[in-house]
Amino acid sequence: MNRIGILGGSGFYEMKGLRHKSLRRVSTPFGNPSGEFRISEVSGSEVVFLPRHGIPHRIPPHRINYRANIWGFREMGIERIFSINAVGGITAGLTPGDIVIPDQIIDLTQGRASTFYEENDVVHIDFTDPYCTILRTIICAAAQRKGLTVKESGTYLCVNGPRLETRAEISFFAKSGADVVGMTGMPEACLARELEMCFASVLIVTNYAAGISDKKLTTTEVMENMKISTERIGSLLIESLALLPEERICACRYALSGAKM
Ligand code: HPA
Numbered sequence: 001m002n003r004i005g006i007l008g009g010s011g012f013y014e015m016k017g018l019r020h021k022s023l024r025r026v027s028t029p030f031g032n033p034s035g036e037f038r039i040s041e042v043s044g045s046e047v048v049f050l051p052r053h054g055i056p057h058r059i060p061p062h063r064i065n066y067r068a069n070i071w072g073f074r075e076m077g078i079e080r081i082f083s084i085n086a087v088g089g090i091t092a093g094l095t096p097g098d099i100v101i102p103d104q105i106i107d108l109t110q111g112r113a114s115t116f117y118e119e120n121d122v123v124h125i126d127f128t129d130p131y132c133t134i135l136r137t138i139i140c141a142a143a144q145r146k147g148l149t150v151k152e153s154g155t156y157l158c159v160n161g162p163r164l165e166t167r168a169e170i171s172f173f174a175k176s177g178a179d180v181v182g183m184t185g186m187p188e189a190c191l192a193r194e195l196e197m198c199f200a201s202v203l204i205v206t207n208y209a210a211g212i213s214d215k216k217l218t219t220t221e222v223m224e225n226m227k228i229s230t231e232r233i234g235s236l237l238i239e240s241l242a243l244l245p246e247e248r249i250c251a252c253r254y255a256l257s258g259a260k261m
Helices: 066-075 133-146 167-175 188-194 219-243
Strands: 003-008 019-024 037-042 045-051 080-089 104-107 155-158 180-182 198-208
Touching: 045 066, 045 219, 066 188, 080 133, 080 188, 080 219, 133 198, 133 219, 180 198, 188 198, 198 219
Parallel strands: 003 045, 003 080, 080 198, 104 155, 155 180
Antiparallel strands: 019 037, 037 045, 080 180
16 A cells, blocks of 8 residues: 655645544654644555644744654655645746646755754765655646646745745845745755655745735735645645555665765
């Protein structure tokens, strides 16, 4: 049976259409994950869901225990994670409601615990391509089968938050090649790589980034646009599960080989 982890973001706290089985609390050497892991089943696959901000939404991006969340998934026996993140759209043509499957990351976060190898081992994982190519391909294929338009690549720039950006920052990010900006995509992706897990993100553009439109940015807009997209994301994920081969064949499985000093 295929097993998959789903990390829910702002406004995405549950997945519809799944048969709920159980809840599990996991403790890790790095502290507690954002909440209980919800185990469900859908068409022969098991889904383990965790909302990264907790339920109700109470943990801000800079306070999320990213290590405990990713380690917790591993404790649950999960090797592949789909992550859902709300983002602000920077690149022309991106509008609220659009879905982006990013292939690159620019990480501007600071002060977040971003490695499992802090003391005894010295490990430098290859992060040239930060997301699992196979998972990304599957999501894009699932979108095609569902008739959903997705942007099949893009650069996700991760900031610390919790404040939103200035006009000048977004202009600078645009020149740096960023397509979207968010607060939670890192260090999740590199932590998953350190555990040799497959990790891919489904980004929902919930607003125009600062200065891209004249409108004042509000969290209300973010949450509303996420809510509107919830059904589409759910069906995209369920279709992706149906296309997922049982065996992992990507390089993520060997991320640690040649990475340790
Ligand atoms: N900036 C940063 N993070 C975000 C945004 C944004 O505009 N929208 C959703 N998450």
